[in-house]
Amino acid sequence: MEGLNHLGVSMAPLSTEAAIEFIADPEHGAADLFIGTVRNHNLGKSVKGVSYDVYEELTLQTFRELCDEARANWGKELNIFIEHFQGRLDIGGISILIAVSSPHRDESFKACRFIIEEIKHRAPIWKQEHYTDGDSEWVQGHALCSHGPVTYEGCTKDHAGH
Amino acid sequence: MEGLNHLGVSMAPLSTEAAIEFIADPEHGAADLFIGTVRNHNLGKSVKGVSYDVYEELTLQTFRELCDEARANWGKELNIFIEHFQGRLDIGGISILIAVSSPHRDESFKACRFIIEEIKHRAPIWKQEHYTDGDSEWVQGHALCSHGPVTYEGCTKDHAGH
Amino acid sequence: MEKTLDLRIKLFGAFRKYHTGSLSLSVADGASITQVKDQIGQTLRELVPGFRDDELIEKSALATNRRVLTNSDCVNESMDLAILPPVCGG
């Protein structure tokens, strides 16, 4: 039986209890939970908070694709919970929660790690760090390229060179 | 600064919230939590519960050694929470909780995975499965060999061949 | 006369330094991704006199709600798109 997904972008504080409860399954003996939090420094600067900007529709689509890819690699029965925060967080605030459960532990660990790595590269989410000196800055990231299912839409006019 | 350890063997239900709270750290941006639970089947048999037998003193010593080894590999600042349940659990009950936090995610994932793998092989813990047919059985495991710090104690008498 | 398409471009991340909300612009039917990005740059320069961050546009991708567009894509209907700087979620 195919496992369950809970995928969300939330402006309310993320709940580790909700994640753990969602993935619980009597057929699963293992779960791995990744918690991303705001830390008080980055690249030598003292940070007091981070604002997350999220392109919600495409982020949720990316999460759905990641779930499909994780199940193709580590088993259709995986239960997967992914939530990303949108808005401003203070130090220690939870920016992302990923929880995966599976019958055995190897699949949970690998799928959870895969999902966070891919989110960092593929999900349209940005962060703006707020520094204790009053400054703030959008953090440099990874250039996006298309990963999604191939749904080629032909051009009506040809543009040589593009 | 060296990170914190919480190491325990508990006859009370294990608390994921306590684990997550313990490892939280304003300098850490990542945490990984592994949750081991009792599942409803094993090797084709229908399971209704598991009893865990724990040699507490040596288990705690093993946990301490694993923390030292994890810090040697992935950074002294790791915060580490390890609790193992002792007694009987029903399906879904939490048998082990391992949580590790670190400045960046790679260290949390690797240290958490390392600790659960080593516990499976090195911690003196045994489980007895209770089946729905009323039967029960001690689960086959991994033969222990000595891993601890080398504290060779010389023999007062020589026993050739041993 | 060549048909033109109306695009609404949502801005994210570092683009919010320059403009909040979205941009409205017109492009020729069948415009390439590069042409749309050129038009975004021109529109931003009109709206924000100090805008000179061509590198940000260069490194950004265009996307619909469903997928990131590639350089072989082109636009052939009026639609909503988003311009996405390099990402760093999680």
Place this chain on the structure above:
Amino acid sequence: MEKTLDLRIKLFGAFRKYHTGSLSLSVADGASITQVKDQIGQTLRELVPGFRDDELIEKSALATNRRVLTNSDCVNESMDLAILPPVCGG
């Protein structure tokens, strides 16, 4: 006369099928791990007439509260030990 040592052996896991609690036994000063395990087998056979699980003893390790003993260890004081079947925690 050879000095003997008193050992108390805690039993875990599958040994609980045969006996709950611990075993008391005497060994010669300087006894090897193998000798202690032989003595454990003999004591169990006395306590539990049906005991024939020599393989369980064979595959088990001896340990103190601090570490698992190796075959090069030997016993030279009266002490508490534990006999540990193959493990499967987590």
